[in-house]
Amino acid sequence: MPKSLLKSLMLIATLGLSACAASHENVTREDGIFDPYEVNNRKVHEFNLGLDRALVRPTAIGFSTVLPDVVEDGIGNFATNVGLPGVMVNSLLQGNLERTGLAFSRLFINTIFGFGGVMDVATAFEIPEADTDFGETLYVWGAEEGPYVELPFLGPATQRAAVGKFVDLFTNPIAYVLESPYNYFGTGADIGRRLSDRGRFSDTVDSILYESSDSYAQLRLIYLQNRRFQLGEEAGGPEIDPFALETEGF
Template identity: 45%
Template sequence: MRAMRAVFAASLVSAVAACSVPGPGEAPDGIHDPYEATNRKVHAFNRNVDQAFFSGSRRETREPGPVAQDFQLLVGNFADTVSLPRTVVNQVLQGRLGAASRNTLRFSLNATLGFGGLGDFASELGLERDESDFGETLAVWGVPEGAYQTLPLIGPSTERDTAGRVVDLFTDPLSYVVPRPQRYVGTAARALDTVGERARYSGAVEDVLYDSADGYAQLRLIYLQNRRFELGEDAPGGEIDPMAIDTEGF
């Protein structure tokens, strides 16, 4: 039954991802944003949340101490390890069997020799991180990007990537073999890792959100540049070079 639900969800969101495709001349500079008015409202909400919890304009920003840095490293390693089975599923669906095999080995090494995923033993052996998601799988399958979206709390996305996020909820093998409530530990770790990255890249994030003339447009361009570069697609026009700016924290 769960497998049938996953297949149904994949078919449904794939159709949704393809529902908004710009026609000739309707996407200036390669940016298709028909929901801009709504997106800007969500962006403003996200900005207020960020300002309340993270922004240096509300509190003094300090470099995390050694203990905090070590904790963030452990959380990041564990979040990566528990995400690997889902990554492997997507790489198999993309036909990237070599990458899927390497990530399977990476998971095995880190889950055992890496003390349950807290250590990154695999990277020391040359098996570096290679992430993937169902948004990338849809791109490989030829599903168009669709319209740009801003999601509450999550931030920049596209219709295709939003659909991918939904399907990824069903394609994580660990969610079917790990009982409740233990299965939510991985979700919590990924959330903490995101918070840690926000703090780690606070300068770059705040430059865009608070110091740009139009933080929404700037963040939209950075996201689309970076995401299309990752997928090997044509980047939108603009002055930002994805190779010249560190966007890992977004």
């Protein structure tokens, strides 16, 4: 990774860390939800719902219907494998050498013996999954969660997670090793994986987005419960992200 880019990323992270660490008094509700931008968030939510209804949902259902399960699994495995170098970078930044080793082991085994990661051979070898992101790195560094936000195209996040999503666009070393267009294969596979998830879990996602009395509040609660559970902060809620098309977008 070029030194100039690394310095820029560290500057962005520092600014994000400072922003997340800013104090907010008398705004966190008793249920642990901090949503001072709710009015604007709901407008973005309506935009995301319209996009899902008009484009993402029908595309995802068609995608999942046409492709055999084994192909969908292969796309998901490949996307996960391509993302492992980024997991390694964030694990190192967090000082988590065990997860760094797991990510490297899975990357090596699945790339060599799993046809570039299309097959998940590492799981068959009982090597645990390894996943993290820069939002978790900020959490480890002491950044506060910050307010809840819903991002256009990307869906639910917190201020800390939103900064993490942006930085993660630049932390995967593969983007600097492979030349165009090969460095975009991972992005394409990730979009395919998220379309597959949206199609496969269509009934559950639809019940949240289109059948609940307040889909915004429901989605916010599910996201915050899941994210905090991932970080070890509290017990988790239903394990589903209706707006899985994050970057990590539609």
